[in-house]
Amino acid sequence: MSNDATLHSHQQELTHGAVAHDDHGNGHEHHHEDSFISKYVFSMDHKMIAKQFLITGIIWAIIGAGFSVIFRLQLAFPDTAFPWLETILGHWAKGGRITPEAYYALVTMHGTILVFFVLTAGLSGTFSNLLIPLQVGARDMASPFMNMLSYWFFFLASMVMMASLFVQTGPASGGWTAYPPLSALGDASIGSRIGMDLWLTSMALFVVSQLLGGLNYISTILNMRTKGMSMTRMPLPIWSFFFTAVLGVLSFPVLLSGFILLLFDRHAGTSFYLSELFVAGKALSNEGGSAILYQHLFWFLGHPEVYIIILPAMGMVSEVLAVNSRKPIFGYLAMVGSLFAIAILAFLVWAHHMFVTGLNPFLGAFFVLLTLLIAVPSAIKVFNWITTIWKGNIRFTPGALFSIGFVSTFISGGLTGIWLGNSSIDIHLHDTYFVIAHFHIVMGVSAFFGMFAGIYHWFPKMYSRYMNNTLGYIHFWITLVGAYCIFWPMHYEGMAGMPRRYYDYSSWESFKQFVELNKFISIVVVAVFATQLLFVFNFFYSIFKGRKLTTTNPWNATTLEWTTPIHPGHGNWPGEIPEVHRWPYDYSKDGKDFIPQTVPVSPDESKH
Amino acid sequence: MSGFLAVLVVVLIFVVIFQIAKASEYVSILKGEKKARQQNNRINGFLLIAFLVLGLIGVYYCNELLKGKILGEPASEQGESIDNMIMWTLVITGVVFVITQILLFWFAFKYQEREGQKAFYFPHNNKLEVIWTVIPAIALTILVAIGLRHWFRITSEAPKDAMIVEITGKQFNWLIRYPGKDGKLGSKYYKNINDATNPVGQDWDDNLNRDDFMATEMHMVVGKPVKLIIGSRDVVHDVGLPHFRMKMDAVPGIPTTMWVTPKFTTAQMKEKTGNPDFVYEISCDQMCGSGHYSMRAIIVVETQEEFDAWTAKQKSQYELAHAAEAPAAPEQEKPAADSTQKAVAANIQ
Numbered sequence: 042m043s044n045d046a047t048l049h050s051h052q053q054e055l056t057h058g059a060v061a062h063d064d065h066g067n068g069h070e071h072h073h074e075d076s077f078i079s080k081y082v083f084s085m086d087h088k089m090i091a092k093q094f095l096i097t098g099i100i101w102a103i104i105g106a107g108f109s110v111i112f113r114l115q116l117a118f119p120d121t122a123f124p125w126l127e128t129i130l131g132h133w134a135k136g137g138r139i140t141p142e143a144y145y146a147l148v149t150m151h152g153t154i155l156v157f158f159v160l161t162a163g164l165s166g167t168f169s170n171l172l173i174p175l176q177v178g179a180r181d182m183a184s185p186f187m188n189m190l191s192y193w194f195f196f197l198a199s200m201v202m203m204a205s206l207f208v209q210t211g212p213a214s215g216g217w218t219a220y221p222p223l224s225a226l227g228d229a230s231i232g233s234r235i236g237m238d239l240w241l242t243s244m245a246l247f248v249v250s251q252l253l254g255g256l257n258y259i260s261t262i263l264n265m266r267t268k269g270m271s272m273t274r275m276p277l278p279i280w281s282f283f284f285t286a287v288l289g290v291l292s293f294p295v296l297l298s299g300f301i302l303l304l305f306d307r308h309a310g311t312s313f314y315l316s317e318l319f320v321a322g323k324a325l326s327n328e329g330g331s332a333i334l335y336q337h338l339f340w341f342l343g344h345p346e347v348y349i350i351i352l353p354a355m356g357m358v359s360e361v362l363a364v365n366s367r368k369p370i371f372g373y374l375a376m377v378g379s380l381f382a383i384a385i386l387a388f389l390v391w392a393h394h395m396f397v398t399g400l401n402p403f404l405g406a407f408f409v410l411l412t413l414l415i416a417v418p419s420a421i422k423v424f425n426w427i428t429t430i431w432k433g434n435i436r437f438t439p440g441a442l443f444s445i446g447f448v449s450t451f452i453s454g455g456l457t458g459i460w461l462g463n464s465s466i467d468i469h470l471h472d473t474y475f476v477i478a479h480f481h482i483v484m485g486v487s488a489f490f491g492m493f494a495g496i497y498h499w500f501p502k503m504y505s506r507y508m509n510n511t512l513g514y515i516h517f518w519i520t521l522v523g524a525y526c527i528f529w530p531m532h533y534e535g536m537a538g539m540p541r542r543y544y545d546y547s548s549w550e551s552f553k554q555f556v557e558l559n560k561f562i563s564i565v566v567v568a569v570f571a572t573q574l575l576f577v578f579n580f581f582y583s584i585f586k587g588r589k590l591t592t593t594n595p596w597n598a599t600t601l602e603w604t605t606p607i608h609p610g611h612g613n614w615p616g617e618i619p620e621v622h623r624w625p626y627d628y629s630k631d632g633k634d635f636i637p638q639t640v641p642v643s644p645d646e647s648k649h
Numbered sequence: 650m651s652g653f654l655a656v657l658v659v660v661l662i663f664v665v666i667f668q669i670a671k672a673s674e675y676v677s678i679l680k681g682e683k684k685a686r687q688q689n690n691r692i693n694g695f696l697l698i699a700f701l702v703l704g705l706i707g708v709y710y711c712n713e714l715l716k717g718k719i720l721g722e723p724a725s726e727q728g729e730s731i732d733n734m735i736m737w738t739l740v741i742t743g744v745v746f747v748i749t750q751i752l753l754f755w756f757a758f759k760y761q762e763r764e765g766q767k768a769f770y771f772p773h774n775n776k777l778e779v780i781w782t783v784i785p786a787i788a789l790t791i792l793v794a795i796g797l798r799h800w801f802r803i804t805s806e807a808p809k810d811a812m813i814v815e816i817t818g819k820q821f822n823w824l825i826r827y828p829g830k831d832g833k834l835g836s837k838y839y840k841n842i843n844d845a846t847n848p849v850g851q852d853w854d855d856n857l858n859r860d861d862f863m864a865t866e867m868h869m870v871v872g873k874p875v876k877l878i879i880g881s882r883d884v885v886h887d888v889g890l891p892h893f894r895m896k897m898d899a900v901p902g903i904p905t906t907m908w909v910t911p912k913f914t915t916a917q918m919k920e921k922t923g924n925p926d927f928v929y930e931i932s933c934d935q936m937c938g939s940g941h942y943s944m945r946a947i948i949v950v951e952t953q954e955e956f957d958a959w960t961a962k963q964k965s966q967y968e969l970a971h972a973a974e975a976p977a978a979p980e981q982e983k984p985a986a987d988s989t990q991k992a993v994a995a996n997i998q
Contacts, residue, residue, distance in 0.1 A: 124652075140939075141939040142939045145936075145938075221884075229820065229883055229938055231939075317839040318901050319819075319883060320820075324842060331902070332900050332901060333903060366760070367768040369772040372773045372778050375778050397898050398898045399903060402804035406800065406801070409797060416785060420785040421781060423749060424777075426753075427749065430757055431752075431760065433756075433760045433768045434760065435760050435762055436686060436762050437693035437694065437697075445697070445753065445757050452745075452746060452750060452753070453750075456745060459741075459742055463800075465734045465796045465803060466738060466796070468803065468896050469731050469735075469896065471887075471896050471934065472889075472934040509670045510670075510677070514692075521700065525707070529708070529711060533715040536735075539891075542941060543941065544942040545942050545943075549930060549945065550926055551932070554718045571659065574663075575663065588678070626772065629770045
């Protein structure tokens with residue numbers, strides 16, 4: 042869709058609500074009748090693509106979280122049989138107890154699905170697509186066609202991954218990190234047979250999807266901002282999507298190269314990662330490879346990946362907190378600067394995942410320093426969020442509550458990063474439940490909270506209806522309390538050295554004291570999972586039956602997406618694209634509740 | 650049947666919650682948006698402050714409940730360093746945790762929307778921002794400094810008199826080799842591996858291998874540094890020593906090392922922990938396949954006398970391997986490489 046309308050958009054000043062009368066958004070000149078296929082399936086409208094990413098992400102989230110419920114049952118009740126498990130999993134759960142192979146497959150798929158398909162595609166895919174054109178004032182992405190391809194490559198990746206769940210030897214089961222030689226040798230693990238090839242294929246398609254999306258996000262943000270929308274007038278979500286896309290574009294190709302080498306090792310007889318192996322009763326011919334090389338390539342994406350997950354959540358939380366506190370975000374430039382600092386540092390810390398691989402300790406020291414350095418921009422962000430709500434006038438919408446929850450879990454999980462980033466603590470806690478607790482709180486729960494905040498906040502923009510508030514509150518409170526009940530005690534298990542990815546702890550003198558605790562955690566997991574289903578129900582129910590939006594700007598927000606009609610068509614604004622005259626955080630300025638970005642600065646206005 | 654009932658109950662609960670939620674939406678429309686919002690604000694504001702108070706109590710209670718279940722005193726000298734580092738970090742992060750969580754929830758509660766209350770337009774303040782950039786930077790510098798001092802001490806070269814033990818991971822157990830009387834490990838090459846007679850692939854032409862013996866448990870002498878030479882036969886494993894607070898990956902083709910000085914004998918630990926079944930365990934800490942969770946070995950820490958008595962009883966692998974065969978040593982191909990020597994020469998740590 043052409044963006045040429047921006048060229049002459051300066052003639053018209055659209056103020057808030059001026060376009061509200063055009064409910065169906067048919068005013069766009071190039072509008073043509075969409076068929077079902079071009080509107081809902083192969084859509085090139087960024088808003089529809091966002092919904093496709095979101096709904097695909099939700100489906101994956103249910104599957105991925107459902108897997109965690111099954112393996113938590115094993116951890117809680119290692120001696121109990123659940124016949125229904127055999128019904129759904131067949132020989133993977135003979136007699137109602139999942140096999141170790143099934144356990145490891147579930148653990149691996151849980152990680153892969155949640156990290157890549159839900160929190161990368163489902164989170165940044167959804168909101169980058171939805172918000173970038175709407176908040177920078179563009180009719181669509183720089184290349185709507187590439188954007189569509191981005192979703193469909195993700196869809197293909199999803200299909201291949203889904204297929205891998207049904208092959209006879211099972212899906213990949215070497216952990217979401219897929220370290221060789223385990224992931225390279227079918228004789229070392231049945232999950233490393235066809236399941237691993239499908240995993241690698243799926244991930245390669247996923248990388249293509251990310252690159253297509255990421256390049257689009259970057260070019261849209263850099264080139265297609267409406268008149269007056271200078272970089273420093275962009276809302277913080279846009280900044281966070283920008284840095285996220287840059288991270289992805291620079292690091293996903295490295296992951297792909299690592300995967301390609303792994304494929305060569307698997308099928309072409311090369312020895313990039315393989316050396317001196319004796320597997321299944323015979324010595325292999327590979328010599329001279331380095332299993333550690335893969336870990337470097339993997340974590341060169343793997344660490345930026347966690348920021349790819351958390352940065353969009355940070356950006357959206359900043360926005361939602363400011364809107365609902367009726368206050369500007371505190372320290373806008375510091376927020377942008379700290380996003381930038383995090384994005385740079387994200388590339389310089391990957392080896393902190395490898396302190397105990399035999400890495401040269403001198404080299405390790407630099408990674409300690411750089412890793413702990415990340416705590417500085419993170420601390421700035423936390424203090425700025427807290428100052429944003431200080432002396433505010435806060436409305437506890439579900440979006441606002443999830444944002445507050447985000448800050449809380451980001452603090453809790455971020456602080457344990459200071460433990461693990463220090464190699465002399467990591468040497469004890471590495472690969473224990475402490476790590477599980479740390480990253481689930483900081484990039485699992487926090488990122489989900491950011492995503493929920495985004496969904497509740499922008500749902501009216503997506504579907505022109507509200508979600509049910511009461512269900513939102515129930516969802517928030519059970520999830521917040523439940524998340525802490527699940528992950529907080531895991532720190533203690535980790536302090537006891539309890540390793541992650543164990544199928545059964547009962548034969549271990551050092552770890553079997555946590556049987557009762559594991560039961561408690563798993564029961565909470567089931568309750569929290571059920572609550573998420575409540576959210577999913579609320580989401581789909583509200584699409585069709587939710588309370589209808591009657592105003593274009595339900596939260597009284599300043600940003601451009603709320604100047605579009607209630608039902609924005611393809612092209613977003615029926616007339617000219619509005620011009621921007623100010624930054625997006627003029628809340629409670631000069632006694633006015635809010636001043637939209639489209640309002641010109643009046644001469645008697647105070648400066649900030 | 651009971652499964653069906655359980656599903657039914659869950660669905661029923663869902664329906665009830667949903668009906669309540671729907672009803673409350675109608676009520677809020679009747680009451681007017683503003684009034685409904687005020688009421689929601691009051692309830693959620695209260696819940697936020699309640700969550701803060703109960704949450705902090707919960708943190709304390711969780712600690713009371715679980716502090717006895719973690720490992721207690723570190724059983725190695727290196728572990729003392731690590732626990733010291735944990736203490737420093739715990740104090741600093743603990744203070745920050747409590748302060749920031751209190752501020753967050755208290756502000757949220759205090760500044761909830763009220764009739765007539767105006768938000769304070771406060772877009773930035775350079776002084777504040779400099780303060781909370783500099784203070785974390787200083788705190789982290791301190792942590793990095795202490796951490797790296799410990800790190801370099803822990804990963805330093807093992808003392809000259811350290812006992813050498815080789816540990817090799819395979820799916821799914823540990824192979825432990827002692828250098829025997831000469832104190833030197835013989836060379837090995839993976840193509841010599843034979844599960845029946847030569848599990849790590851010792852080169853029988855190397856005389857250093859004559860007295861090397863394999864053990865099913867790892868024995869250490871209390872107070873005496875032990876240098877582990879760590880390797881793997883198949884996939885990446887990890888030698889995890891939770892009581893010693895140490896860990897090192899076992900990587901095929903790339904030998905690694907780690908050294909520890911055990912402080913207490915197994916018998917002393919039985920007393921200290923009050924657990925008559927106490928044993929030092931080696932856990933595999935790197936996902937290595939379907940038997941990962943069962944990859945366990947035991948360390949016995951004992952006095953020098955006990956250790957000497959145990960050593961005297963061990964038969965060298967060479968003897969075991971050649972007892973079955975004819976006395977004529979098999980003429981084997983000269984190995985192309987020698988990974989033990991590589992370990993010692995490269996001496997990664």
